[in-house]
Amino acid sequence: MVESDNPSKPDADGDESQTLMLRIASGDDVALTLLINRWKNPLFRFFDRSLNNHADAEDLTQKVFIKLHAAVSRYKPKAKFSTYIFTIARRLLLDEFKRRSRRPEDLTDPLDIKSPIVHGNSRNELEGALEQCLAGIPENQRTALLLRVQRELSYSEIAEIMSASQAAVKTWIYRAREEARKSLSEFRKSNHET
Template sequence: MSDASATPDHDAEVDVDAERMLRVAQGDQQALREIIEHWQGPLINFFYRSLRSVEASEDLAQTVFIRIYRAADRYQPTAKFSTYLFHIARRILINEYRRQSRKPLDAVDPAELHASTPGTDKIRMMELEEAFAQAVENLPENQRSAILLLKQQQLSYEEIAKALDASESAVKSWIHRARQKLKEELADFYQPE
């Protein structure tokens, strides 16, 4: 009987953010603070993997919270809250890509990285991080979003499909292609010149 009573408690925990969102719709500011507190880090990480800027990632996370606050009265918990949240985050990220495509990105001089970091292991790790970030950035948007939602946010294929407005088979295909492309990119990075 203890197993049966554990299931509803677990389900309640899973949907706690959806419940909070319904409270936000009723004007509960504490519920909004709880959502922000719970999701700020994961959202910043999601944006950072694509943008590689903490400042821009924080700004976009703030934009997500503003959007969900403004949409609270229309919110319907038809899927997990994380699916709803990352669907909005993805749209905001797409808009940011469009905005950035109109202006050049800041470049970092690799010599500055080497000069400020003592030790070859640390330099090697930084080079790997840079290569990985660049490889993720080079992925098509649908593949990048799918792989980041899977790895960073640990969403299921079904949840990713809902967040990206796609079929599960499309999501599986995008993730497979993203993994293959990342393997190729990183293998090229380590080949001797």
């Protein structure tokens, strides 16, 4: 698949979210509910695929909203809202990895997880193979690919979120996708043989 720099998904959510942020700053609880409902699934899916753990994904999603709410009075709609919210999300994700590295007994690190593969269900087996592949690649490659595929963000937006150059982002996405393709083809080969 050729990665173009024109994301097909419009960021209509973003503009509305900026308005919601301004409403939240003036103490509007309904706006907060709307904002949470709008962004909880994208954030949860990003964390879920990054951590391979529903509970941790939910916990980090909640932390994003708490941070967002704490910073609402200082919020200035400069960049796109998706860039803003995923910058917070990525920082929290990195903090989580740091926390886990300080506590090596915590075996929920994606690199430690070997997902159970349910035999007899090729869909689950395939997901298991991709899950292991994603857990095995470096964080920056995984995050760049997830932001590109899940949110269809442009390279420049991903670069802004990850504080990196666009060239680096392109390379990370390319490498992550190559790894995913490789593990998929290995999975198919082994499945075909058995």
